[in-house]
Amino acid sequence: MISAIAIDDESYALEVVKSHASKVPFLDLKATFTNPITGLEYLKNESIQLVFLDINMPDISGIDLAALLPKETVVIFTTAYSDYAVKGFELDALDYLLKPFNLSRFLKACQKAQEWIELQPKNEPAFLFVKTSEGQIRVDFSDLLYCEAQGNYVTFQLTDQKVMSRMTLSEIEKLLPSFFIRTHRSFLANKNLVSKVEKHQLHLQGFPVPVSSSYLDQVAEKLKA
16 A cells, blocks of 8 residues: 655645555555645654645745655656656656646546556565553564554564554554564554454464454555555
């Protein structure tokens, strides 16, 4: 799933992006912004892979804003002005959508982004230190079976012990490598350690992890990958 946002000073243009994005199964449009500065602030605090970015905006242009984005962020420009195309590609924009664009053209750009993102090397961490009542405890991801949210705490089920920390599952999800998959609103599972798959349950070294109906398709897709 590709995490994305859209920035455009025209709310109608954002509605078009929202509509198209809702029909792309591998795209998760997290937010949209008519104010480019607000969008830039959002990007500082969230892990976003793709930005649909209008070029002709007041205060700061999409061209200038793109230069401020993290190098790994994929940019697809959206604009009504074809003469911006050359400048856009000079900034290493992955694609250029000329308004008004239809779903077919939007999907093609998204598939291009997906292919690009999948080709990028992933320097993922091997462990993290979790704050507990007994101090900081190292959790190696290769030994972590699943994480379970329980109220204001998250339980880390390792192969040989349990570790509990006062955190939210959403906070943990941002820290875990890509081989951890959400199976339920309260569970994240290590797909590399799945030994058995049932329709509404995974088994990881004897531990059952539920798969809710809303996550069935997503889990199936990630297990195949």
